[in-house]
Amino acid sequence: MSDVSPMVYEILSEGAEPLSAAIDIEDGAIVLHSRGGTIGSYSERNRDYSEALRLILTRTLEARAVLRGIWVDSARTRHLPGADRIILASSEFVGSPSDLFTLISRRMQAIGRSSTAQTTRGNSNKRIRIEVEGKSRSQIERMLSAHIRRESGSPRGRLSADTLYSVTAEHVREAVLDAIENGPDPAFQESRQYDLIAGDGIRLPPKAVFGRAATLALGFRVLPEHFSAGEGEPCFKILRAAGFGIVPKGEVERAVPVLSREDLSWAEGDPRLVSHLKRERHRGLPAAKRAEFRRIHGRLFCELCGLDPVIQYGGPEGEACIEVHHALPLAEMAPGHETRLSDVECLCANCHRVVHSQMSQRSRFAGR
Structure with missing residues (x-):
């Protein structure tokens, strides 16, 4: 493994302005990073994704480069065979850059999408890998008018x-x-x-x-x-x-109990309720929800009964009774559903137990 950190590039627009679109360049390949984050916030990244992709296609065509193919390259899809990740084959690299852009954007939406998804729409701004035959990294840099991205605004030295x-x-x-x-x-x-x-x-x-x-x-x-x-x-x-x-590296994590006996008694063996409970215990979800709730409301409290644990129990230790519950109805949680923080709510332990008991009753009734 190289000790040199990979370099991130940016593409210059026709007006010689750097685009907000990060790319990696290696011998024979270009990787365009995905667009994401909240629009207009600091978390937004690669907002010029579409313009960058159009320029890559335009400049590749103008250079008469031979395209070997374009694949979705996100971590979620890398386990799939190449045939299931390919967006555009070499033989399809014909037509105008605009037509190719539309075709690529449409095709990448379906790759990696759950078979149970409720919509036919998908993400058309994914991380993609474009392989170019016989081009070295320096040749691709010149072909794309790409430069190593310079970081701005980052401090020097260690953070406290x-x-x-x-x-x-x-x-x-x-x-x-x-x-x-x-x-x-x-x-x-x-x-x-x-x-x-x-x-x-x-x-x-x-x-x-x-x-x-x-x-x-x-x-x-x-x-x-x-x-x-x-x-x-x-x-x-x-x-x-x-x-x-x-x-x-190489060590298996010690087993962490996902569900307690009490959890399982609430679920009463119903696979859907067990799945629901596991979603509530998903890694990082409870802590992230509590952090978001504190940021928005300034403190933790039960969203159902309004209990303020610090007042009720006389100190911050009382917050231990606030638990995270998956509020989305079971019927709306298809396999592969990505849980968002808006899907869960903060409940006190008593309300959480009551809600699960009600879910168990409804599930049992529906199964009759």
């Missing part, structure tokens, strides 16, 4: 522990989901010693995940030189506090 502790579980969860969908920030190397366990067999480099979370929290791009990762460092402490396990 107090600054790093601005990162909340909400930031961490968003960073994990981003890394799963789009891959870790290429400025960070692959982890050599530790893996962050994201669930479903997915392992991610902890430092890269924390760098993305810190970027969301602090409002400037946080890079590898800004902090250390390892046992005892704020990075690992914050990631674990957000609900994610970190283990040495």
Whole structure:
């Protein structure tokens, strides 16, 4: 593995202005990073994705380069065979850049979409890999008018522990989901010693995940030189506090109980209710919801009965009774459903138990 951090490029527009669209360039390939984040906020990334893709197509055609194919390259799809990820084959690289752009955008929507999805629409701004035959990295740089992206606004030197502790579980969860969908920030190397366990067999480099979370929290791009990762460092402490396990490379994480006996008694063996409960215990979800709730409301309280645990129990320890419940109806949670923070709510332990009892009764009644 190379000790040199990968370089991220940007494409210059026809007016020689850098576009907000990150790309990787290697011998024979271009990787266009996905667009994402909240529009207009700091979390927005690669807002010029569409313009960049059009320019890549235009400049590749003008250079009469031979395209070997275009594939979706997100972490969620890499386990699929190449034939299931391909967007455009070499023989289809004909027509105008505008026609090709429309075809590529339409085809990528379906790749990686759940077979049970309720809509035929999908994401047309995914991370994609474009392979170009016989072109070196330097040749592709010149062909695309691409330059190594210069970072601006990032401070020099290490960030203090107090600054790093601005990162909340909400930031961490968003960073994990981003890394799963789009891959870790290429400025960070692959982890050599530790893996962050994201669930479903997915392992991610902890430092890269924390760098993305810190970027969301602090409002400037946080890079590898800004902090250390390892046992005892704020990075690992914050990631674990957000609900994610970190283990040495090759080590299996110790079993973490997902459901208690009491949980299972509420579900009464109903597979749908068991699945519902597991969604509530999904890695990072409870901590992220509590962090979001505190940010919006300033404190935790029960959304059903209004109980304020700090007042009720005379101290912050009372917040332990606030639990996270998946409010979305079972019928609306198809396999592969991605749980958002808006899908869950904060309930006190008593209300949570009552709600699950009601769900169990409804489920049993529906099965008759």
